[in-house]
Amino acid sequence: MRQGGAVTSNAAAAGIRDDALGALRELVGRPDADFHDGQYEAIEALVAGRRRALVVQRTGWGKSAVYFVATLLLRRAGAGPTVLVSPLLALMRDQIAAAERAGVRAVAINSTNPHEWGDVLDRLDHDEVDVLLVSPERLNNPSFREEQLPALVRRIGMLVVDEAHCISDWGHDFRPDYRRLRDLIAQMPAAVPVLATTATANSRVVADVAEQLGALAGAGEDAREAGRLGALASPEAREAAERDGSAVLTIRGPLARSSLRLGVLRLPDSASRLAWLLSHLDALPGSGIIYTLTVAAAVDTARLLRERGHEVRAYTGQTDPDERAESEGMLKRNEVKALVATSALGMGFDKPDLGFVLHLGAPSSPVAYYQQVGRAGRASESADVLLLPGAEDRDIWHYFATTSMPDRERAERVIAALGDAPMSTPALEAVVDIRRTPLELLLKVLDVDGAVRRVQGGWVATGAPWVYDAERYSRIAAERLAEQQHMIDYERSGACRMEFLQRSLDDDTAAPCGRCDNCAGVWFPTEVGSAASAAATASLDRVGVPIEPRRQWPTGADRLGVPVKGRIPAGEQASEGRALARLTDLGWGGTLRELFAAGAVDQPVPPRVRDACVRVLAEWGWDERPVAVVSMPSRSRPLLVSSLAQGIAEIGRLPYLGELGSAGGRPGGQPSGNSAFRLAGIWDRFTAAGLDVPAGPVLLVDDLADSRWTLTVGARVLRAAGATAVLPFALALRG
Structure with a gap:
């Protein structure tokens, strides 16, 4: 083994192993514990060789043991604290708890604990911290970057990058701040060891991460090439990099998870998937996670399950942080059957006996799917993993992929x-x-x-x-499309499911698992109970979501020629409105997405949709019934909007006053623009001239509520024309 170009003695190496094994046994609380294949090699490289290492190992292998044991040994040798870059709050909480069990003093600086930062920094100054956990975004916080980071870089004992596949351009989350780590590594003293860990990386991602870790100023060309290729480099290139000091040691193990029993069940629609879940959730082993692709799907699914007597909770990026922490604890203590979650609950969540992972809709890549199913069966002999793909999956993948690209x-x-x-x-x-x-x-x-x-x-x-690096972003987009196709292929494959995932992650140890539905036959029930079908259909047929009124004019509107700022006067505000459904809803969302699809022909509102809108109005519970109906002028769907408004007026026996007039042509606000520009694009573009507006509540009908500025300005015009209240109604709410 090399250290600064010299070979470490066998006695020194044996001493390090004894110390490391003692630390491991203290960490896990078992006097007979021993290292998994590759664990000690990584620890030795970090502690004795002060190397840069990339560990790609399956979930449950013990990656955290590597950096905790290495931290303890480095600290005993007088090194400074380890900085652990961790992507999720849930992961940080689990890592701190694991560190405490191991006698490692770990603290975090993140968005949820600013009240603790002063104490954390004081403990760092007094060298009372072994591991400091930070998010990648925290590295660019101005005060942290300028006041704390320079001193920390000078004292740092080791840098650990957890879930390191996020470094890669092709990482599942495309978090730009992970790319900042390359610059941080370049600032650190060359002797500081760096460890990157992940359970999900194919050869392309391994090469990209290794390149980031091997970014040393002045490194020779052969060394940089070896750093880029990691374990794929030739022996000559690796030897050159070893001499230069910049080689990245890649330790990669088999990714097969023998405890997981994989399956795919294709059902015709959302109602069938929910009905299956209602019929069979209780039969799934233990407690688990039900993943959905959108926040709306998680909330709606959790609500339906609770209404039918199941102990579940929704868990999304929009859930309050304290509620998320509470839900994690409830799942770990088996106080709920499942958390219905988006990808906000994923990397690093540690419940060793998690009994099942079920997906309502497929993630967009095998990397993301393997990451999420890896939550299950970490310390048990068996766990069930079932994918229920949806016809809408591709549309959702496309939406998230395009919003993340500059x-x-x-x-x-x-x-x-x-x-x-x-x-x-x-x-x-x-x-x-x-x-x-x-x-x-x-x-x-x-x-x-x-x-x-x-x-x-x-x-x-x-x-x-x-x-603008057009070639790079084009490459990323093409790779994402290829990974999406891999998921489609996984769903339709007749070959071993686990072997398919392993090969998608370039694991050359892939072999049939003998347990999945393709290897051993379908292990899950496929029938759906009639009562469950009726309940799911009724839930998906639920209508009506609130449209929250705007109360404040957007910052900067006055700079764009709109003479308003601050709070909207009460006499100009809209009341709380209603929409038939969100575009992302499991139920009516599908019908609405077809109506609003790009290239869809403008048409009269379908009778079924109109009747659903009438149900929303009947259930509204307003303080005072509207006395008239007015429609918004529409640039793209004038027939849809006017027919809906007239149909509502006819059924409700209300006068239809017509649509608001357009002053100077149709509104000019851009759908993708921000609030100030959208308001400026429609300001003074509507008029109530020619409408006999009564002194009472007026129902204002539109097609799609997005920013809500069109409805806000329309309500202001109607209030000025004499309406005592304006009740906005839209077919769809975006989001």
């Missing part, structure tokens, strides 16, 4: 708008006409690329040249 024109607009003076995100949003969420993602990408920089008070341009 756009050249938008990026150039942002760079041009920034200067030397810091500009906050809300202020920038009002200048560049990009909505908040995609703007924040784009700023992160540009920050990592060096074109902009986050500072106290906002964002500035660096002045560094920036070129």
Whole structure:
């Protein structure tokens, strides 16, 4: 074994192994514990060789044992604290709990504990912290980056990057801040060991991560090539990298999970999938996770299951952090049958006896799927994994893929708008006409690329040249399409399911598992009970979601020629409205997506949809019944909107006053623009001239509620014309 170019003695190596084994047994609480294949090799490389290592091993193999044992040994040798970059709050909580059991002093700095930061920093100053957990985003927090990070880099004993597949361009989450780690590694002293761990990486991702870890200034060309290729490099290239000190040691094990029994059940629609779940959830072993692709699907599914007597909870990125922590604890204690979750519950969630993982809709890649099913069967002989794919999966994949990719024109607009003076995100949003969420993602990408920089008070341009890497993003898009096709192939394959996943992750040890539905026959029931079908159909047929009224004008609107700011006066506001359903809903969402699909022909509202809208109105529970109906002018679906408004008026025996007039042509707000620009695009574009608006509540009908600014301005016009209240109604609510 090499250390600084010299060979470590056998006695020293034996001493390190004895110390490491003692630390491992203390960690797991078993005097007979021993290392899994590859665990000690990784620890030895980090502690004795101060190497950079990438560990790709299946879930449950013990990756955390590697970095906790290495931390204990390095700390005993006088090294500074380990910095552990961890992507999810749930993962951080589990890692801290595991560290405490091992006698490792671990603390976290994240968005949920700012009240503890002072104490954490004080403990760091007094060298009372063994492991500091941070999110990749925290590395670019201005105060952390400028005040704490430089001192931490000088003292750091080891850097650990957990779930390291996120570094890769093809990582399942495309988190730009993971790419920032390359720069952090380049700042650290060369002797600081670096460990990256993941359970989900194919050879392409392994090569990309190894390149990031091997990013040393001045490294020879052969060394950089070996770092890029990791274990795939030739012996000559690896030897050159070894001499140069920049080689990345890749330790990769088989990814087969013998405890998992995989299966796929194709059912015709959402109602059938929910009915199957209602019929058979109780028969699934132990407690588990039910994954959905959208927040709306998680919430709706959890509600249906609870209504039918099942102990479940919804768990999404929109769930309150305290509620998420509570739900995790309930699942670990088997106080619920399942959490119905989006991918917000995934990486690192540790319940060793999790009995099942079920998917209502397929993730977009084998990497993501393997990551999520890996939550099950970590410390049990058997766990059930079942995929129930949906016809809508491809549309959802496409939506998430396109929203995460930067756009050249938008990026150039942002760079041009920034200067030397810091500009906050809300202020920038009002200048560049990009909505908040995609703007924040784009700023992160540009920050990592060096074109902009986050500072106290906002964002500035660096002045560094920036070129849109069209080839790179095209490559990413093509790879994502290929991975989506792999999931379709997995669903339809007649071969071994586990072997298919292993081969998708370039695991050359892949072999038939003998347990999945294709190897051993269908192990799950396929029938659906009639009562469950009726309950699922009734749940999916549920109608009506609130449209929250706007109460505040958007920041920056006055700079765009709209003479408003602050709170919307009460006499100009809309009341709470209703929509038939969200576009993402499991039930009516499918019908609405067809009506609003790109290229769909404008048509009168279908009778079935109109009747569902009437049900929404009948269940509304308003304080005062509307006295008239008005429709919004529509750029793309005038026939749909006007026919809906007239149909409601006729059935409700209300006068239809017509549509609001358009002053200066149809509204000009861009659907993808931010609030200030969307408001500016429709300001002063509507008029109630020619409408005999009565002094009473007026029902205002539109097709799609997205930003809600069209309904807000329309309500303001009607209130000015004499309506005492305006009740917005839309066919669909986006989101």
